[in-house]
Amino acid sequence: MDPDSTATVGRVPHGGEEAVELDFSANTNPEMPSGVRDIYNSALEAARSYPPEPPTAFCEAASDYIGCDADSIVPTPGGLAAIRLAIEVTVEPDDSVLVPAPSFGEYAREVTLQGATPTIVDQQNIVERDPTPHAMAIICHPNNPTGHAYSAGQLKAFARRCRAAETTLLVDEAFLDFTDRPSLAGVDGVIVARSLTKMFGLPGIRAGFAAGDNQTIAKMAATRRPWNLGAPALSVGTYCLKQSSFIERTRTRVREERERLTEALSETFDVSPSEAPFLLLDVGEGNVDSVLTATRERGIAVRDARTFRGLNSHIRIAVRLPAENDRLLTVLRDV
Known part of the structure; x- marks a missing residue:
């Protein structure tokens, strides 16, 4: 930062x-899913000790949820924490980052906090832009606040161009749970950020994760703080992802x-x-x-x-x- x-x-x-x-x-x-209160209450005893590190059960549930390898999961305290971590390990001062608008305001803020410049682009047209001059491109899918979703062809074509340009593509999939569209997790050069906030109605739990299979996810795994999710968040998150x-x-x-x-x-x-x-x-x-x-x-x-x-x-x-x-x-x- x-x-x-x-x-x-x-x-x-x-x-x-x-x-x-x-x-x-x-x-x-x-x-919220039935049974969550019982899971949360039962996690109190587990909270008397440090949570498992790495939190294997949570990572396995997350990988099953979006269809990728468990080693590709980096647990985070919410989707925004995944977004920040991805930007921190990718973006350097004076870099440029493609940021959609109108969209979630935290993207531009997080880019600016790294000393980089958010290059604002219309959210519908961002997948048509040339990623070459940019260290990262960010997409919200479906977009907040418009609700616009991109076709699978648009996303994959943009991901290929980003990969060719050595531009990391960060896809915020906070609302993808509400669609039947597949995650971009596992696509080369792509990092996805996910949250338990929206689908499961649990914003105060602060549980989420990032997923990817490239060099960026390895950096995120290496720099993630240990015990960054508490026992209740891990227990409730693991349970919800299976519902x-x-x-x-x-x-x-x-x-x-x-x-x-x-x-x-x-x-x-x-x-x-x-x-x-x-x-x-x-x-x-x-x-x-x-x-x-x-x-x-x-x-x-x-x-x-x-x-x-x-x-x-x-x-x-x-x-x-x-x-x-x-x-x-x-x-x-x-x-």
């Missing part, structure tokens, strides 16, 4: 509000509810096509504040998407449970 850069980089705003009845501003699953029925039920619910919300909201707003558990709404220039106020007065929080680069008239809403989504529709119809 570049010490001089730390003085000039501020915090990035995120969704998630506690002082409301229904929070549509954060993209975490409102449900295939829960994952399929969640995917079906999110897909059906997302389609229903899109159809209803398109009568009033411009709704971006999405393959993620959220929708981006253009509510009109100058109307964002009134929408935020109206929803909050009714006990609902939605995400002010103006915090994302280039979005001046948008909000983002999570896809929650059917009855909760009905309540949001009622409120938004009255805005």
Whole structure:
């Protein structure tokens, strides 16, 4: 990390509000797998000792989950920690990194913290860019906050060009769990970052991992702090990654509810096509504040998407449970 850069980089705003009845501003699953509480409670005794190093059971569960070798897994306390570690071992001061926009604001921040320059590119077109002048290219798939997903052909072609240019491709797959699209884990020259936050509704557990099979993943494994996941995170994470029925039920619910919300909201707003558990709404220039106020007065929080680069008239809403989504529709119809 570049010490001089730390003085000039501020915090990035995120969704998630506690002082409301229904929070549509954060993209975490409102449900979690049954049995998680018991697993968490049983991990208390294990927490009286240092967790296993390396955490083999967690790495094996993660590798089975995304279809790669267990030796390719680097456990991290959340997906963002995987992103930071990948950037730290790849990017040097004065490097350039391709960063998508509008997208997750932490990418540009992490690049800047290394003393490097984020080269901002439209998120839909980033896979068409020449990676040659850049140390790394970052993709969010599906993208946050737009929900846009790339075709397998686009991603693989871009990965090949990155590999030929000796440019590391970092793919944030935080929301890929909600689709039936395969992970890019195992593709040469690619590092993927994954999290248990979104699918399993457990942001406070802070469990995730990176996966890859090239020189970068070896550097990440060598520099990862020992015991960087506590016993509860490892136990709950290992358990959740095996809950295939829960994952399929969640995917079906999110897909059906997302389609229903899109159809209803398109009568009033411009709704971006999405393959993620959220929708981006253009509510009109100058109307964002009134929408935020109206929803909050009714006990609902939605995400002010103006915090994302280039979005001046948008909000983002999570896809929650059917009855909760009905309540949001009622409120938004009255805005």
